[in-house]
Every structure is written in structure tokens, then in C-alpha cells.
Amino acid sequence: MEDQEIIELFFQRSEQAIVELSYQYGSMMRRVSFGILQDFEDAEECVNDAYLGVWNNIPPERPNPLAAYLCRITKNLSLNRLRYQQAKKRNLSMERSLEELEEIEGSLPAAGTPEEAWSEKELTKAIEKFLMGLDQKSRILFVKRYWFLISEEDLADEMDMRRNAVAVKLFRIRKKLKEYLRKEGVTI
Amino acid sequence: MKLSDAIDGLDDSFLTESLEYDKKRKEEARGELKKHWKRWAVLAASLVFVLMIAGIMVWGRLHAQGGSLPSDGKTEEIVTLIVDARTLMSGKSGEMPVEIKAEAVGSEENATEPKSRVTVTWVYPYYGEELVSKKTVKEINRKLEEDGYYFNVRFEAIKGSGIGGMILDDNEEYQKKLFSGDGDIAFSGFCGAGEYVVQEAIRDGKYAPLEAYLEDGTAWDVLPEVLWKTTSYQGHVYFFPNEVAQDRGNSLYFRKKSFSKAEFASFDGDLLSVEKYLKEGKVLYYSCSGFSFAETFGYSYYQGVLLTKDGELVNPLEEERCIAWLQLLNRYQDQITQDRTANWDIAFSRSFPGTGYGEENQPEGSYAYTWKGYAVPRLNSQTGILASSGKKQEAYFFLELLRTDRSYAELLLFGKDAVDGKEEKHVSFAKQLILGLDTGLVTDRGNDYMMQCFASAQEKKEYYAENILPSAALELQTPEACGEMLVVEEYAAKLIYTADFDAVLKKGQKKAAEAMKWVKARVK
Known part of the structure; x- marks a missing residue:
């Protein structure tokens, strides 16, 4: 079923909408959630919460593209759950991914005053510009690692690469990003 | 934020x-899965059919012998019958395939019998521009025919998925396409430090060793021996060394306007003592990546690890002299520049000699203190011959021709129109890199060059003999282990500019120590 047809079902308040959504995007949403929570049961629950969230938001929303919208909802719910559980569990892969980004942050000059610091939106735009300059595979690798928070090991599997090659490629992308952000004069 | x-x-x-x-x-x-199952289904059906035919033939033979079951010694006959049936089905003789060896190629004067023309395909990554125009290819082929060579060449650029079809650094995709095609000459790809797909490809037998061709040919003598070592792996030469990967001695320049001859003469070569010479002007730190300075301490540096002269692996972030050097740079971080045009007093560089851009080798008005550099392995961005090629000899011959016959090299590098004087001679960096020719040896330089130009092969060999040593890394045959050590370079760069040297060093040491464990477990 096409995305627009699924959305129409939501607008008609038909429960079939959830069935179709689950059939079409369930595994993708579980993967996003599992990448963060590292627990199948928790991921399943989060995905169910996400279905509920979608049910509540559509209508009035008409998300396009639907897949990206579902990823965002699932990611946010999973991150909330992770924060809640953080005292009990640790997701080492995700921590590592955030550490990698923090290393870049650490290398950027600090702004003299809070007003001088780049806003989140400006920084997002700069990162988007940087990503557009990468080849497609590198761009996807970056988005999978730092947006979807997928571990290097799983990335190797998904991208048909050796783990070492994934690590090296990410290292090079980060290095380029660091240089790019410095050149752009990003301060935080 | x-x-x-x-x-x-x-x-x-x-x-x-x-x-x-x-x-x-x-x-x-x-x-793929569907195809796989389809293949198996066809195979299974064929097998059933073959067995049926074989059964009928066996039954026929037994029937002719009076219908008795095979006695001892008949089994072999039945097997033969089944093989006959298979042969009948496939239309093949059942003999093992015979390897077709390429015939030696030279001019027709040397040929013992006429040979039909074959086409050698040269494959390289698309680089956003047409490296060799159709007009030039036509002219090269016309010339080859006129000169009596019985092969043509064609050039094939592999497009990638990047913007405008450029490969950029998506080397894996390039390698996949390269090995699934039918090329003869191949550019080995752009993979950088820490990526080892070329070594893997060599181990998988994708590239042909060149020794047999080099022994009979003349290309070996055109380049310094140590350069051939840089493109060798596990005892075999796999690539023609690329000019862009030219080796350099190391230099420390003292600007005359800031230093007297006596001051320069008092420098004893101890790099750590350079601090006392630093004045008000900038310190130019030019093209000194990683730990290249460590060559003054007698080490060679290769992808994260320092190697002693005996080939022992050491961690740069644990070496006293390396740390002292980084501390020195850190103390003078405000003075360091990478701008060659800055008002510098002292310059550290490994690429000033011959960097070019039309300048003299040595910066004008300076004294130079020089020491030898080390050649390290280089299998990336090189040109070799694919093992799958059925035209290896022709491929080798063309690569040799480009290094020994000026007219062919000029045609390929400048293009037909430039050779005919219709446009300016211009060597693009992309051509130097991707086609890998030694432009300094066989051509007049155009208006754009980056490498040191040697007037002759002999001059280049003499420069290497005087300035370059083979590094212990050339013997290090498991370099993929060093990919883990890239963290060392990352920390070396951080240490120069950090405000908290000790803390960053400690963190770097911890990470490098973990990586060293990994490396030591793999490198013999």
C-alpha cells in the first residue's frame, strides 16, 4: 500500500491503518529502536508507542515522507526510554557514537559570547551542506551512524563492508567534517 | 549546543x-536469492535428465550383453557412459580448459608470424573530466599501428555514485566494478591510510605480478630500485610507481635575512635544539604530516607506527623525543604557519625540494640543512595489470612504452591538440595521479606541474641514492594492522594546538597503547 493510502486510512480513523503501517514499516521502526535500546522487548514496546503516537498525530498531520517521520517518532521515543533506563543499562555503541561527535565538538573553538555561538539550526545547515559534498555511500554511512545510531558492526553488515573499513571511513568523514566546520568558522 | x-x-x-x-x-x-534458486532448479532438472539418459544408455548396453547386471570391472564402464552422456548433453569434450597465454608483443619486425590486432583496455576512476580525449586515443592507436605495434588501446572511466558520477573516495565501489569488468591495465584506487583493499585484492590474486615482464623489458631501469620496492607486496612487484608519490629528503631552512651564516653553521642537526634559533617571525611547518620529523631521530614513520632501523614497532606517543618535539611545537603554536608566503624565519619541510609551482627547489635566500627521507609502501593510486587480463604482455608493453618513448607519453599527457601546437601543453594533477606517468623523465614540462623534474632517469636515480633510504616498513608485510594506529596521527595534530598538553597526551597514549596491542598481535 502506498504511503498516501495509509495516511488516508488514518484520516478515516480505520484501525487497518496500524496494520498496514506495521506491515510496511514495522521492521524499519524496530531496527531504529533496537539500535538505541539494544533490547528486542523494549524496542517492540517503543514501536507500539510510536504507532499510538502516529494515531494521535494523523490527522491533522500529513507527513511526507512518511518513513522519515516514523523514524523521528521512533527515535525520540526510544531515546526517552533510554534516558529513563540509563541508570540500569548502557548502550555502549550509542555512547561511542556520541563520544565521536563530542570529539569534534571539543576541537571547535568556543564562542566569545553566547550570541556569537552558532545556533543549532545554523549548525544543522552547515552539516547538511557538508553531507551534500560527500559521495552517496559516505553520506549514508554518516547518517546511519550518527542519526540512526547504528553500531559499526551492524553498519559493516548493512553496507557490505569490513568493520575495520567502516571505522576507517567514519574516521575520515569525521576528520573532514572537523576541518569543514573549522573552515566555516563554527563556534560553540 | x-x-x-x-x-x-x-x-x-x-x-x-x-x-x-x-x-x-x-x-x-x-x-540474488531468486536467481540462486533458479540456478539450482535448472541444475537439478539437468541432473535428473542426464541421469535418465545415462540410465537408458546403461540399460541399452546391459540389454545388448544379455541383460545381466554388471559384473566386477563393469563399474568403470558405466561411469564412462555417464560421462559420455554428460558430454553429449553439454557438447563439450570434457577436457580440462587450457590456459591461454598471451603472446609476446613487439614490433612486427620482431614477430615471427603475423598477428591480429588486439585491444588493451585501461580502466581508471572517473574524475569529473575526460582524462584522455577520443581524438587523442585515435591518434595513439594510429601511431601504434604506424610504428608496427599490433595492439590498440582504449580507455574506460568507471563512474561512481557520487555527485556527477565522481568516485571521490568511494573506493570499494570502484574496486567492485574494476574486478567485475574486462580491463587489462588498472588504476588501483584511491583508498587512503588505514584502508587496505588493494592488499586484499592482491592476496585474492586480482593483480598480475610484473617481474617476468620487467625482466624482459626496459622499464625497470628507468626508475630507482627503491621505488619498485614501494609498489611490491610479499616479494612481488605489482604496480608501476606513480610519479605523484615521489619521495623527498627532509629539510630545515634558515632564512638569510634572519640568520647569519655562522648561526646556521652552529646548528648541529639536533632538531630539538632548534628552539634556541626561533626568532620573532613565523615557523613554517609545511607538508609535514604525521611524524615525518622522526626521520631525524633515525626512525621511519608509517601509518601510525614508528619503525626503528631494525624494523621494531614503537608507539610515537611513548617515545621521549617525539613527545619533546610535540611539546616544542605546542609551545610555539602561535608562531606556526602553513602558509608558504608568510614571513617565516625557519621552515620545516619535506616537500620544498622540487615542489615546483615554478619555484626553485630551495626557497630563495635561505640556508638548507637536509637529511634523508624514507620510502614507504604505496599500493594505492598505482597502475598495474589485472590478473584476469588475456593481454598482459601487451598491457605491460604499452605501460613501458609510455615510460621510454617520449612521443607516446606526450600524446597521453598533453593530448593531440597540444602536441600539434594547437593549444598549450598542460599536465593536470589528475593525469599525473591517475595515469601515473613519470612526466619528469620523458616529457617537456607544461605550465602546470607539481613534481620535481629530473632531466634523465639517471638524475632521478642519483637523487634517490643521495636522499632516500628504504624504510623498514617496506618489509612489513601485514600493513592492515596499522589501520588501528590512525589514532596516533589524530592525537599528534591535537597535541600541537591543545591548551592542556598533558591531559591530551595521556588520553592519546591510552588509545595508542590499545591500538599497539592490536598491531603487535598481528605484525610479525
Whole structure:
């Protein structure tokens, strides 16, 4: 079923909408959630919460593209759950991914005053510009690692690469990003 | 503000691209699986059919012998019958395939019998521009025919998925396409430090060793022996050394306007003592990546690890002299520049000699203190011959021709119109890199060059003999282990500019120590 047809079902308040959504995007949403929570049961629950969230938001929303919208909802719910559980569990892969980004942050000059610091939106735009300059595979690798928070090991599997090659490629992308952000004069 | 938050806000199109990629990959996997099952189904059906035919033939033979079951010694006959049936089905003789060896190629004067023309295909990554024009290829082939060589050449650029079809650094995709095609001459790819797909490809037997061709040919003598070592792996030469990967001695320049001759003469070569010479002007730190300075201490540096003269692996972040050097740079971080045009007093560089851009080798008005550099392995961005080629000899011959016959090299590098004087001679860096020719040896330089130009092969060999040593890394045959050590370079760069040297060093040492364990477990 096409995305627009699924959305129409939501607008008609038909429960079939959830069935179709689950059939079409369930595994993708579980993967996003599992990448963060590292627990199948928790991921399943989060995905169910996400279905509920979608049910509540559509209508009035008409998300396009639907897949990206579902990823965002699932990611946010999973991150909330992770924060809640953080005292009990640790997701080492995700921590590592955030550490990698923090290393870049650490290398950027600090702004003299809070007003001088780049806003989140400006920084997002700069990162988007940087990503557009990468080849497609590198761009996807970056988005999978730092947006979807997928571990290097799983990335190797998904991208048909050796783990070492994934690590090296990410290292090079980060290095380029660091240089790019410095050149752009990003301060935080 | 956090980088992770900014990434969270990426436009949907980035997420969609990633999701589409997964979808496409799954569809491809499903398609493969279908094909796989189809293949097995056809095979199974063929087998049943063959066995039926064989059964009929066996039954016929037994029936002719009076219908008795095979006695001892008949089994072999039945097997032969089955093989006969298979041969009948496949239309093949059942003999093992015979390897077709390429015939030696030279001019027709040397040929003992006429040979038909074959075409050698040269494959390289698309680089956003047409490296060799159709007009030039036509002219090269016309010339080859006129000169009596019985092969043509064609050039094939592999396009990537990047913007405008450029490969950029997506080397894996390039390698995949390279090895699934039918090329003869091949550029080995752009993979950088820490990526070892070329070594893997060599181990998988994708490239042909060149020794047999080099022994009979003349290309070996055109280049210094140590350069051939840089493109060798596990005892075999696999690539023609690329000019762009030229080796350099190391130099420390003292600007005359800031130093007297006596001051320069008092420098004893101890790099750590250079601090006392630093004056008000800038310190130019030019093209000194990694730990190249460590060559003054007698080490060679290769992808994260220092190697002693005896080939012992050491961690640069634990070596006293390396740390002292980084501390020195850190103390003078405000004075360091990478701008060659800055008002510098002292310059550290390994690429001033011959860097070119039309300048003299040595910066004008300076004294130079020089020491030898080390040649390290280089298998990336080189040109070799694919093992799958049926025209290896022809491929080798063309590569040799480009290094020994000026007219062919000029045609390829400048293009037909430039050779005919219709446009300016111009050597692009892309051509130097991707076609890998030694432009300094066989051509007049155009108006754009980056490498040191040697007037002759002999001059280049003499420069190497005087300035370059083979590094212990050339013997290090498991370099993929060193990919883990890239963390060392990262920390070396951080240490020069950090405000908290000790803390960063400690963190770097910890990471490097972990990587060293990994390396030591793999490197013999």
C-alpha cells in the first residue's frame, strides 16, 4: 500500500491503518529502536508507542515522507526510554557514537559570547551542506551512524563492508567534517 | 549546543536516502536469492535428465550383453557412459580448459608470424573530466599501428555514485566494478591510510605480478630500485610507481635575512635544539604530516607506527623525543604557519625540494640543512595489470612504452591538440595521479606541474641514492594492522594546538597503547 493510502486510512480513523503501517514499516521502526535500546522487548514496546503516537498525530498531520517521520517518532521515543533506563543499562555503541561527535565538538573553538555561538539550526545547515559534498555511500554511512545510531558492526553488515573499513571511513568523514566546520568558522 | 542535536535536525531527505538504500539493498538480495534458486532448479532438472539418459544408455548396453547386471570391472564402464552422456548433453569434450597465454608483443619486425590486432583496455576512476580525449586515443592507436605495434588501446572511466558520477573516495565501489569488468591495465584506487583493499585484492590474486615482464623489458631501469620496492607486496612487484608519490629528503631552512651564516653553521642537526634559533617571525611547518620529523631521530614513520632501523614497532606517543618535539611545537603554536608566503624565519619541510609551482627547489635566500627521507609502501593510486587480463604482455608493453618513448607519453599527457601546437601543453594533477606517468623523465614540462623534474632517469636515480633510504616498513608485510594506529596521527595534530598538553597526551597514549596491542598481535 502506498504511503498516501495509509495516511488516508488514518484520516478515516480505520484501525487497518496500524496494520498496514506495521506491515510496511514495522521492521524499519524496530531496527531504529533496537539500535538505541539494544533490547528486542523494549524496542517492540517503543514501536507500539510510536504507532499510538502516529494515531494521535494523523490527522491533522500529513507527513511526507512518511518513513522519515516514523523514524523521528521512533527515535525520540526510544531515546526517552533510554534516558529513563540509563541508570540500569548502557548502550555502549550509542555512547561511542556520541563520544565521536563530542570529539569534534571539543576541537571547535568556543564562542566569545553566547550570541556569537552558532545556533543549532545554523549548525544543522552547515552539516547538511557538508553531507551534500560527500559521495552517496559516505553520506549514508554518516547518517546511519550518527542519526540512526547504528553500531559499526551492524553498519559493516548493512553496507557490505569490513568493520575495520567502516571505522576507517567514519574516521575520515569525521576528520573532514572537523576541518569543514573549522573552515566555516563554527563556534560553540 | 551539541553536534548530535544538530544532526537530529537533518532534513528528511537525508533519512529518506538512507532508508531507500536499505530498501534497494534488500530488493537486490531478494533478486540474488531468486536467481540462486533458479540456478539450482535448472541444475537439478539437468541432473535428473542426464541421469535418465545415462540410465537408458546403461540399460541399452546391459540389454545388448544379455541383460545381466554388471559384473566386477563393469563399474568403470558405466561411469564412462555417464560421462559420455554428460558430454553429449553439454557438447563439450570434457577436457580440462587450457590456459591461454598471451603472446609476446613487439614490433612486427620482431614477430615471427603475423598477428591480429588486439585491444588493451585501461580502466581508471572517473574524475569529473575526460582524462584522455577520443581524438587523442585515435591518434595513439594510429601511431601504434604506424610504428608496427599490433595492439590498440582504449580507455574506460568507471563512474561512481557520487555527485556527477565522481568516485571521490568511494573506493570499494570502484574496486567492485574494476574486478567485475574486462580491463587489462588498472588504476588501483584511491583508498587512503588505514584502508587496505588493494592488499586484499592482491592476496585474492586480482593483480598480475610484473617481474617476468620487467625482466624482459626496459622499464625497470628507468626508475630507482627503491621505488619498485614501494609498489611490491610479499616479494612481488605489482604496480608501476606513480610519479605523484615521489619521495623527498627532509629539510630545515634558515632564512638569510634572519640568520647569519655562522648561526646556521652552529646548528648541529639536533632538531630539538632548534628552539634556541626561533626568532620573532613565523615557523613554517609545511607538508609535514604525521611524524615525518622522526626521520631525524633515525626512525621511519608509517601509518601510525614508528619503525626503528631494525624494523621494531614503537608507539610515537611513548617515545621521549617525539613527545619533546610535540611539546616544542605546542609551545610555539602561535608562531606556526602553513602558509608558504608568510614571513617565516625557519621552515620545516619535506616537500620544498622540487615542489615546483615554478619555484626553485630551495626557497630563495635561505640556508638548507637536509637529511634523508624514507620510502614507504604505496599500493594505492598505482597502475598495474589485472590478473584476469588475456593481454598482459601487451598491457605491460604499452605501460613501458609510455615510460621510454617520449612521443607516446606526450600524446597521453598533453593530448593531440597540444602536441600539434594547437593549444598549450598542460599536465593536470589528475593525469599525473591517475595515469601515473613519470612526466619528469620523458616529457617537456607544461605550465602546470607539481613534481620535481629530473632531466634523465639517471638524475632521478642519483637523487634517490643521495636522499632516500628504504624504510623498514617496506618489509612489513601485514600493513592492515596499522589501520588501528590512525589514532596516533589524530592525537599528534591535537597535541600541537591543545591548551592542556598533558591531559591530551595521556588520553592519546591510552588509545595508542590499545591500538599497539592490536598491531603487535598481528605484525610479525
